[in-house]
Amino acid sequence: MNIIKLLFDRVMSVNLTDRDERSALHDCAQLGHLEATKALIEGGSAVNDTTKNGFTPLIVASFNGKLEIFRYFTEFGADINILHLNNNSALHLAAESGSVFIMK
Numbered sequence: 001m002n003i004i005k006l007l008f009d010r011v012m013s014v015n016l017t018d019r020d021e022r023s024a025l026h027d028c029a030q031l032g033h034l035e036a037t038k039a040l041i042e043g044g045s046a047v048n049d050t051t052k053n054g055f056t057p058l059i060v061a062s063f064n065g066k067l068e069i070f071r072y073f074t075e076f077g078a079d080i081n082i083l084h085l086n087n088n089s090a091l092h093l094a095a096e097s098g099s100v101f102i103m104k
Helices: 002-010 024-031 034-042 056-061 067-076 090-096
Strands: none
Touching: 024 034, 024 056, 024 067, 034 067, 056 067, 056 090
């Protein structure tokens, strides 16, 4: 994770997004990279930012079954009540994707 910290120090903003407003934190949540997620949060990444479709990093983690990431976000204070554009919460999307262990 030293490379991530080096990028923060030199060139990168932790809240840069692509055209769909996905950030590096959304990608880490989807892929389950806990150490990179921690580094981004420590670097000031916005944990409750949404994409154009209303996905927060927490919603992405829950939908993709990334339990460790989901727990980290909730411990960090991510808002579990933010709704996706279809009025689904992170827990609704966890159930929809079959990630029932996240709902426990």
